[in-house]
Amino acid sequence: MITDQSIISDIKAIILKARDNAIRAVDTERVLMYWHIGQRIFEEEQQGKDRAEYGAQLLKSISAQLQPEFGSGFSIRQLERYRQFYRTFPIASALRTQLSWSHYKLLISVDSTDKREFYIAEVTKNNWSSRQLERQIHSSLWERLLMSNDKESVLAVARNEQQPSDAKEIIKDPMYLEFLGLHREASYYEKDLEQAIITHLHDFLLELGNGFAFVARQKRLHIEGDEFFIDLVFYNRLLQAFVIIEIKTTRLTHQDIGQLQMYVNYYDRVEKKAFENPTIGILLCAEKNNAVVKFSLPENNKTIIASEYKLYLPSEQQLIEEVKKEIEKKENEQK
Template sequence: MKSFQSAKEAILRSQYRAVASVNKEQLSLYYGIGRYVSGNSRKGFWGKGAIEQISCLLQKELPVLRGFSVSNIKNMRAFYEEWEPVLIRQPLADDLVLNEKMLLTVIRQPLAGELNWVDFLAIGFSHHTEIISKAKTLEARLFYIHECATHYWSKYTLRDYLKTDLYSHRGTLPNNFAQTLPDAKQAIKAVCSFKDEYLLDFINVEELNEQEEDVNERVIEKAIVSNVKKFIMTFGQDFSFIGNQYRMEVAGVEMFIDLLFFNRELNSLVAVELKSGKFRASYLGQLNTYLSALDTYIRKPHENPSIGIILCREMNQTFVEFAVRDYNKPMGVATYRASQDMPERLRKALPDIEELKKLL
């Protein structure tokens, strides 16, 4: 499967290199047309229906020419107007160039893989149109351009991630999904499927902190199992509960996963390990072993690699990102809080569950 994936990636890279030169000419042309249409329709003396007339004349004079419908000419105008503050057309140059100084002023933190002109030209005009219409900040647009260019997204894949607002949800959960999942799209789905913190308001915090750590974890597990429907609604969509203290045996050694789920969207088993205190690096080794056993003995042939989540009370996110990066199984770390952990003013603002049920 890995060899197939490598071949697929190589073919896609070759195709994208081939179209990059075409994109360069097309985007330059469309930017120029957009500037001409913008200047005359916004500030000039064009009357109503001028764009429709231009489109009609172009298609009549050049019948084999495609891409100059009324809507597409308007897209060219939007392309110019949205990028004009960032892109400049140098004198005596045929190509657009990035105004890097302006970009560095606007972008306060570097994006994953710095934007370069190659990224911009690697995606087609239809991709740019989708990004302009759906992503409204420069940072978000640069993010989607980079992701399209490096992961070879189709227009339809891009639409899916724009719809789910991937930019706003990316990277909130410390994880190693990008390095360990075989497909970039699967990795992005995994990031979007988990939060970095969960509110488990059905846990009685007063029962915790007074007992041994493993006893505390059983208290949390019992509360989750007793409220599993509520937990799944909190955890996210498309999760099905398989069981708690899920038993596996490897070479005569028994192992028990605290909670085991299956996610239909990810097509993956999801193992959740509950920890009542602060994150420890040793938890990752334990979870990595569980995931190896799941993939070897439990996972079906058509399913994607199993994913592990450590759910703990506290964590240092920077440390977790460092600790998880060299493991070879997809894992993430999230925290939870009960309603008692929240400030008094916020707890009072929460609606009473029984009253809410009556209203519904």
């Protein structure tokens, strides 16, 4: 049998597209079903005289009658979730078709409207899976960005209402690299960390921020007979700039900053096109002294960033302490 392979490829593409559309359509209907169930439960609760007691009895009664027929999706816990879903997102037309029920289950637990809007914008723009959204919530992406940026700028960039004017608006400090699978107690050479990043490049791009694309590893530079190697080179389409990353598994020194500055200068003068913005340099280090970074760079510096990396996610208490430190730091700067 002779068959043109192009027609087979085309038909396969049609089948896969239709299958994906069907899955998305079913999930969209499921999301709307849960929303309407939550709305009906909430409206019924408002009629109860003692709402707390009446609400508990109502859920228990509904679950007892629906679960035998429709399964575990109608347990008391799930019904409570549907009710919370409606209360958190009270306008059905505002629900995003790009978000699945798995996304919404995670978003229900987010404790502020601004934070939820930020994550919704990021999921929609970056096409995050629910697993990727879960990791970003658990790694406190929102809180980490707000430590060095104001809330309105972070939201505006996330919603595509403005382009980032500063690399610090999208680059995180610290970066959490627990997905690399490296133990924090062990010692590593820089090449080990670099190899782990390349192996988990997709996750690393997600942690880096929006708009990053991989360009090169161990990029060789020839400068007047001397040879140098840049650890990692990326390009950011939002910033329209090359992004150079140097990895340091030890405490950051001013010599490290000088080396990265040379690489940035080289890219600005040799690689960068006229329509592109100045090259950005990131020193990804195990530890840094902010004062050393501050005094090693010009006061108006916007292109060199020192970011610590962590090999494990922060606990809630650690995050609270970091937020307190940042608040105290800003209060002292204002005095």
